[in-house]
Amino acid sequence: MKIKSTDLVSLFEDALEQKPGRSFDEIGIVLQVGDNICTVSGLENAVYGEVIEFEGGNKGIVFNLDEDFVSIFLLYNQLPVAEREVAKRTGAVFKTPVGMGLVGRVIDATGRPLDALGPIDASGHWPVEEPAPGVIARTPINEPLQTGQLVIDALVPVGRGQRELIIGNRNTGKTSVAVDTILNQKGKEVFCVYVSIGQRQASVARLIQRLKQNGGMEYSVIVNAQASDPVLNHYLAPYVGCTIAEYFRAQGYDALIVYDDLTNHAIAYREMSLLLRRSPGREAFPGDVFYLHSRLLERAGSLLKGGSVTALPIVQIQNDDITAYIPTNLISITDGQIFLDTKLFNRGIRPAVNVELSVSRVGGAAQTAAVKRMAKSLRLELAQYHELLDFAQFGTELDEISQRRLARGERAIELLKQEQHHPYTFVDETLMLFLLREDFLDVLPVFQVRQFAQQFVSYVTALYSDLYNKIEKSQDISDEDIKSLRKMATEFSKVFVSDTKI
Amino acid sequence: MNEAYAPIYRRYAVAFLNIFYDKIDQAVCKNVQEASDTLRAHRDWLYFFELPDITSEQQSKMIRLLLDKLNMPHFFDRLLYLMIDHKRVWLLPETLDVLVRIFFSRHNLMHFSLHSYPMLDEKQIDQFKTFLSKTSGKRITMQIEVDASLICGIRARSLTRLWEHSIKKKLREAQHVMYEQG
Numbered sequence: 001m002k003i004k005s006t007d008l009v010s011l012f013e014d015a016l017e018q019k020p021g022r023s024f025d026e027i028g029i030v031l032q033v034g035d036n037i038c039t040v041s042g043l044e045n046a047v048y049g050e051v052i053e054f055e056g057g058n059k060g061i062v063f064n065l066d067e068d069f070v071s072i073f074l075l076y077n078q079l080p081v082a083e084r085e086v087a088k089r090t091g092a093v094f095k096t097p098v099g100m101g102l103v104g105r106v107i108d109a110t111g112r113p114l115d116a117l118g119p120i121d122a123s124g125h126w127p128v129e130e131p132a133p134g135v136i137a138r139t140p141i142n143e144p145l146q147t148g149q150l151v152i153d154a155l156v157p158v159g160r161g162q163r164e165l166i167i168g169n170r171n172t173g174k175t176s177v178a179v180d181t182i183l184n185q186k187g188k189e190v191f192c193v194y195v196s197i198g199q200r201q202a203s204v205a206r207l208i209q210r211l212k213q214n215g216g217m218e219y220s221v222i223v224n225a226q227a228s229d230p231v232l233n234h235y236l237a238p239y240v241g242c243t244i245a246e247y248f249r250a251q252g253y254d255a256l257i258v259y260d261d262l263t264n265h266a267i268a269y270r271e272m273s274l275l276l277r278r279s280p281g282r283e284a285f286p287g288d289v290f291y292l293h294s295r296l297l298e299r300a301g302s303l304l305k306g307g308s309v310t311a312l313p314i315v316q317i318q319n320d321d322i323t324a325y326i327p328t329n330l331i332s333i334t335d336g337q338i339f340l341d342t343k344l345f346n347r348g349i350r351p352a353v354n355v356e357l358s359v360s361r362v363g364g365a366a367q368t369a370a371v372k373r374m375a376k377s378l379r380l381e382l383a384q385y386h387e388l389l390d391f392a393q394f395g396t397e398l399d400e401i402s403q404r405r406l407a408r409g410e411r412a413i414e415l416l417k418q419e420q421h422h423p424y425t426f427v428d429e430t431l432m433l434f435l436l437r438e439d440f441l442d443v444l445p446v447f448q449v450r451q452f453a454q455q456f457v458s459y460v461t462a463l464y465s466d467l468y469n470k471i472e473k474s475q476d477i478s479d480e481d482i483k484s485l486r487k488m489a490t491e492f493s494k495v496f497v498s499d500t501k502i
Numbered sequence: 503m504n505e506a507y508a509p510i511y512r513r514y515a516v517a518f519l520n521i522f523y524d525k526i527d528q529a530v531c532k533n534v535q536e537a538s539d540t541l542r543a544h545r546d547w548l549y550f551f552e553l554p555d556i557t558s559e560q561q562s563k564m565i566r567l568l569l570d571k572l573n574m575p576h577f578f579d580r581l582l583y584l585m586i587d588h589k590r591v592w593l594l595p596e597t598l599d600v601l602v603r604i605f606f607s608r609h610n611l612m613h614f615s616l617h618s619y620p621m622l623d624e625k626q627i628d629q630f631k632t633f634l635s636k637t638s639g640k641r642i643t644m645q646i647e648v649d650a651s652l653i654c655g656i657r658a659r660s661l662t663r664l665w666e667h668s669i670k671k672k673l674r675e676a677q678h679v680m681y682e683q684g
Contacts, residue, residue, distance in 0.1 A: 024637060024663040041508075042662045057678045068508035079681070086664060112682060119683045 026089040030054070031069060033081045036230040037275045038072045040087045046070050049129065051090045054081050059110075061094055061232065064276050071276055073232040075110050096240040098247035099123030103191065106208060106222040109233035109240050114224060126247060128239040132298035139304045141335075144366045145256065148184030148423020149177065149351055151416040154375035154433060155382075156338055156358045159366025160254050161302025163311040165330050167322060168340030172352050174314045176420055177338065178258040179207060180351075181312065183216050184423035185256060191248040192220040193257040195241035198227045198234050198264035214421060234268035242299050242309070249307035257300070261314035262293060266326045283325045290329050297333050322357075336360035349417055355382050368426045369476040374433035378412065385409020404442075411441045414449040427471045428457045434482070440489045452496055459492050460485075511593045515600040518581045525577060528611070528643060531602050535613070537572035538598035551582075551591045561586065603661060612640040617649035617657045619668075634658060634665070 028042030038060060046052065050062045052072050058079040064071035074081060097111045101121030106114045113120055141159035158164045158181075166174045182192045194211075196204050204224055211217045221244055225237035238259050245255040259265070266289055273286035281287050293313075302308035315330050320342065322331065331337055336359045345352035364372075388406050392398060398406070415436055418424070424432070432453040435441050441449050461468050467484055471477055519526070526534075541548065550556070550564060565579050585591040606613060614634060616622075622630065627646065635642045649657070655668025 024665050027659070027662060027664040029661070044662055053678075055674065057674070057681055066508070068512065076681075086659070088664065110682070 028052075028070070028087045030081060030083055030085045030087055033074075033083065035275055036074045036077060036232065037272075038074055038081055038087075039069050040072055041069045043070050043087065043089060046089055049093050051092055051094050053088045053090055054079075055086045055088070056081060060087075063272065073235075073272060074230055075232055077228075077230045093127045093129065094236065095125035095127050096243050097122030097124075098126045098244055100251075102221045102244060103219060104217045104221075106224055107240075108229065109223060109225045109237040111240070124247075126243045128236060128243050130243065130246065130299065132295065133301055133303060137303055137305070139302050141302055141308075141362045141366050143302070143308075144368050144426075145181075145190070145254070145310050146184055146188075146368075146423075146426055147177070147181040148425070149180055150418055150424055150429050150432060151351055151353045151355070152177070152181075152338060153367075153371055153424075153426065153429055154416075155355050155379055156336060156353070156360040157364065157367040157371070158310065158312075158360060159302075159362055160310050161300060161308040162336070162360070162362055162366070163297045163300050163313065163334040164360060165334040165337040166312055166314045166340065167317060167327060167331070167337050168352070169318070169320060169342045170316055172340035172342055172345045173350060174316070174340055175203075175207065175260055177340070177351055177353075178260060178312050178314060179210060179216075180421060180423055182211065182220060182256065182258065183214050183421060185219065186215055190219065190254045190256055191245070192216070193223065193241045193245045193248075193255065194220060195223045195225075195237050195257065195259050197225050197237050197259065197261060198268065199224075199260060201226055210421070231268045231271050234264060235272060238262070238265055238296050242296060242311075245309045246299060249303065249309050252306040254308045254310070256310045256312065259296075259311065259313040261316050262330060263316045263326055266292065285325060289326070290333075293326075293330060294333050297330075335362045349413060350420070351418060353416075355379065356386065368430075370430040370471055370474075371426055371433065373477055374430050374437055377437070378433065381405070382409060382412055385412065408436075408442060410446050411444070411449050412436055414446050415441065415453055417450060424457075425472070426475070427468055430471060430477055431457050431460055431485070434477075434485055435489060438482075438486060438489065440493065443493075455496060456489065456492050460488060464488055507593055507596070510590065511597040512600050514581065514585060514590075514593070514597045515604060518597075519601060519604055521580075522577055523605075523608075525575065526605060528609075530575060531605050532613075532643075532645075533573045534578075534598050535602045537574050538595045538602070540572060541595040541598070545592065545595070548591050548594060551586045552589065610640050611643060612638050612660050612663070613643045613645070614658045614660045614663075615645045615647065617647050617652060617659075619648060619650050619652040619654060621648050622646070622656070630656065630658070637665075638663065 026043060026045060028040040030038055031041050032039040040052070043052065046062050046065065048062055048065060052060050052062060054060070056079055058081050059075045060072035061075070062070050063073055072087070097120050099122045101123065105117060105120060107120065108114055111120065141161045143160045145158045145160045145162070147153055147158060152158065156164070166177055168174050182194065185192055208217070208222060211220055223237050223241040223244070225233040241257055241259070245257040248255040266285060269289060269292050270285050274280060274284065278286050297311055297313060300309045300311035313330060313334065315327050317324060317327050322328070322339070339354040339357035340352045341354040344354060384405050385408070388398065388402050389409070392406060415432060435453055435456060441452065444452055467481060471481065547568065551561065565582050566576070569576055569578055581597070582591065582594070585594060585597070616630070631642050631644060651670060653669035655666070655670065657666040657668055658664070
């Protein structure tokens, strides 16, 4: 409180020193207020997207310009706006604080801190609506962004600067995949921005707690548009988060941004458009809902001058229907999708990534060479397994080769299971995939597969750290390394004792 | 007020001004502006004109009473009759507002309500009028009031322009900054 009163005095001193302006403020009069939208007459020269200040302290953004009035969406719902109140033009567009001082902070869409850690130490204010970088400024995506999740890094790899959609029904672990990816960036000089749009506050609080416990807040910023916030904040939050990520990119760093989720964002925009009486289209969304997301996601990318913004937008679907309006829009905008399946989730396969429906359109080029080499045939093997599984369910008698494929598929799926908040390094992933590729897991019962793989990684790390470090440094695995690993795996198989019971 | 009616009341205002432009002067305009504010606060007065079993004689009497109450010239009854006939008399405050605005714009006039604390003397008012006129490029009319809530300073407001330099403004700005910093 002391800090606040000191601030007030200095603020007041500054204000008193200001000389009276030589020009007028352009004003309008509030005609109507309701549903967080406000109609103002006057404001003759107001422009689309301009910030308008109300005398009562509220602020808003112009969204419609009419012959006799403008329609303004309000930023704060705690500050009342009265009929006949004076609204003033600011001549500026909406800006958000940016800077390294934001790291570790939780802010709302208007840039106000929500974490009781004092004022934000911003190094500047950037407009939230910025054009996406052009083709000349961009560089091809060829550097991996490790998610630390074996199934994703092996089968749907994400590159720095990529836009990878996370799609799935509710309660399939979409946020967990994103949060684990954030946690895996620890110590990798990747700044993370998590944008929560209309989520339950208990969930967001839990997420922040989880990030704090695992050291994730040391390099992360949370932009939180609460469910109780005005609809404008839901609309602005992703753009605010993106601007903050762009700031990190402008400083030459890599940034990762998670939009959780864009379904709520589209719903917020639909609400705004309907209140503005714009024509509703499919599913009552306005005609420009595609542009709403394309202009946001196009801002991600890797730049020639250095730095990148990788986007992980999340979209929620109903009953596995990926053909709904917003999901299809986002699938077409992004560079691939990670599809999370309810059935897999309920069968205990977590992360519940449906490998057949998931794809990474640019990630292959950005995959670590070692992982790429080890996971080469994995997708095919899994496809064969799923095909054979359908036959097996009919009670068909299968030949020996098919049975072997089934057994291998089962082990592959078991290996791809991973506990929450336990990310693997790419070397760990390489070693695990090596075990599968070189048939070391085939002789084990399924329930021992993960334990065997994890213990093997610890074994190599402890006893053969030279090889481990070599792979880590070169990011590749040579034939000679594979030969050595074979020896180590054989050696380990002899000493492996499982403590897991069926 | 639903903004969708804006084009409608604008048309009534323009039509009325086209016929009675010569009869309207600044003094009338001032009364019309006050009438608009009063009617906005007492919209219930206008509901009487929408009663279904009102006779034409009663209607005429009520119109005369209303115009007298609002200090408006009697030729405004033409506007009222027209709007009652079209069942849009409830748009009267907005129509009068627009009427004043159009009149001022056609005469290159700008009306300011000047609030100050403490009270300004004649010389200061003239100086301020000159300043407003130079800044806006228009002829200025003024309504002067003392407003202790300013604490100290001046606030001049027209329909679309505001000039303020007061302690109240500074405190308001400080309050906004504090709010934004959480």
